Amino acid sequence: MVTPTARAAATETGGVRDADDDPQGDGRRRFEELLASESRVEPTDWMPAAYRKTLIRQISQHAHSEIIGMQPEGNWITRAPSLKRKAILMAKVQDEAGHGLYLYSAAQTLGIDREEMFDQLITGRAKYSSIFNYTTPTWADMGSIGWLVDGAAICNQVPLCRASYGPYGRAMVRICKEESFHQRQGFEILLALMNGTEEQRAMAQESVNRWYAPALMMFGPPDADSPNSQQSMAWNIKRFSNDELRQRFVDMLVPQAEILGVTLPDPAIRWNEERGHYDFGDLDWTEFSEVLAGRGPANAVRVSRRRTAHENGAWVREAARAYADKQATASAASRASAAPEKIAS
Numbered sequence: 001m002v003t004p005t006a007r008a009a010a011t012e013t014g015g016v017r018d019a020d021d022d023p024q025g026d027g028r029r030r031f032e033e034l035l036a037s038e039s040r041v042e043p044t045d046w047m048p049a050a051y052r053k054t055l056i057r058q059i060s061q062h063a064h065s066e067i068i069g070m071q072p073e074g075n076w077i078t079r080a081p082s083l084k085r086k087a088i089l090m091a092k093v094q095d096e097a098g099h100g101l102y103l104y105s106a107a108q109t110l111g112i113d114r115e116e117m118f119d120q121l122i123t124g125r126a127k128y129s130s131i132f133n134y135t136t137p138t139w140a141d142m143g144s145i146g147w148l149v150d151g152a153a154i155c156n157q158v159p160l161c162r163a164s165y166g167p168y169g170r171a172m173v174r175i176c177k178e179e180s181f182h183q184r185q186g187f188e189i190l191l192a193l194m195n196g197t198e199e200q201r202a203m204a205q206e207s208v209n210r211w212y213a214p215a216l217m218m219f220g221p222p223d224a225d226s227p228n229s230q231q232s233m234a235w236n237i238k239r240f241s242n243d244e245l246r247q248r249f250v251d252m253l254v255p256q257a258e259i260l261g262v263t264l265p266d267p268a269i270r271w272n273e274e275r276g277h278y279d280f281g282d283l284d285w286t287e288f289s290e291v292l293a294g295r296g297p298a299n300a301v302r303v304s305r306r307r308t309a310h311e312n313g314a315w316v317r318e319a320a321r322a323y324a325d326k327q328a329t330a331s332a333a334s335r336a337s338a339a340p341e342k343i344a345s
């Protein structure tokens with residue numbers, strides 16, 4: 001539900017409000033103080049229109065990523081190699097749905113309706129993480145998604161727990177705890193395969209070869225081509241740049257790959273004593289642009305499945321609305337009957 005304050009704020013100027021409603025500048029001063037003291041901005045605080053808009057953009061894209069992200073793994077629930085693997089995968093996919101719900105709720109506190117966000121997603125107007133436009137042809141892909149995709153998500157999202165917007169930062173705390181379990185289960189799937197037969201080892205390596213570069217692209221374009229980073233960092237939403245986080249991720253991956261016994265598909269990876277980091281090769285940013293433009297291997301199927309699921313769920317939303325209306329009528333009637341009778345004087 002959108003709060004009345006957020007709704008009023010959002011509808012004033014077609015979705016966002018601006019300095020017009022803060023003529024004395026008190027709201028802006030307080031907002032700047034909150035940022036300077038590393039405090040949280042809450043839904044009822046005044047905030048600049050552009051800050052609200054950026055948050056709605058990032059949080060809704062993040063929510064969509066969680067919901068679309070259920071599809072590549074959902075694909076393997078019926079085909080997981082054992083009952084135990086099936087139960088774990090089902091729990092993980094359910095977690096992603098939960099993450100989507102926390103994030104849609106956080107976005108709603110900024111004055112956007114959930115229906116509007118869903119509409120943007122199913123009509124192809126909203127972005128979601130590029131990574132979910134790749135396919136999952138083998139069981140090893142469940143390992144790579146956990147190890148590489150959830151691993152990248154943790155690198156990116158742990159700093160977001162300190163995001164200046166309260167509802168977003170708080171949602172991220174719980175999400176990160178669950179992502180950490182997801183990352184380990186992916187690592188463990190790959191470890192089991194790497195300790196298996198020659199064929200299983202080859203399957204794990206082939207999958208890592210496909211997921212490595214797209215996982216590095218999850219952090220977004222290089223800093224020089226990232227139009228939003230600087231402002232988002234000044235607002236304490238993002239705490240590190242895209243390239244800083246990508247570097248952290250590679251530094252984390254290399255020793256883990258050694259334990260797994262897989263080779264990261266980048267011959268340029270080597271320890272740089274001077275920088276104290278691993279060097280790594282350039283990524284194919286044309287592929288990234290293609291995926292963002294809707295021309296990745298699975299963009300069309302992801303959005304169309306989401307649209308079908310939304311349409312098939314119409315009766316559930318209708319039933320929930322009818323039930324809520326019935327409850328509201330019943331509680332209004334019981335309040336009316338409990339009210340003391342007026343005694344005519």
Ligand code: BYC
Pocket residue numbers: 057058061062063065066067068069070096127128129130131149150153156217218219220221225226227228229232238242292
């Ligand atoms: N994919 O100025 P930039 C998960 C867009 S879910 C698509 O650097 P920003 C999981 C960007 O939106 C993981 N688009 O942007 C779930 C912008 O376009 P607009 C999702 C991307 O916002 C289920 C333009 O490129 N995580 O882990 O400063 C199962 C310029 O970029 C991408 C999040 O959403 C991309 N990879 O930084 C398993 C984390 N990268 O909006 C796992 C929250 C960039 O101007 N989001 N773009 O049209 C963020 O941290 C930031 O939004 C980003 C991008 C780092 C992603």
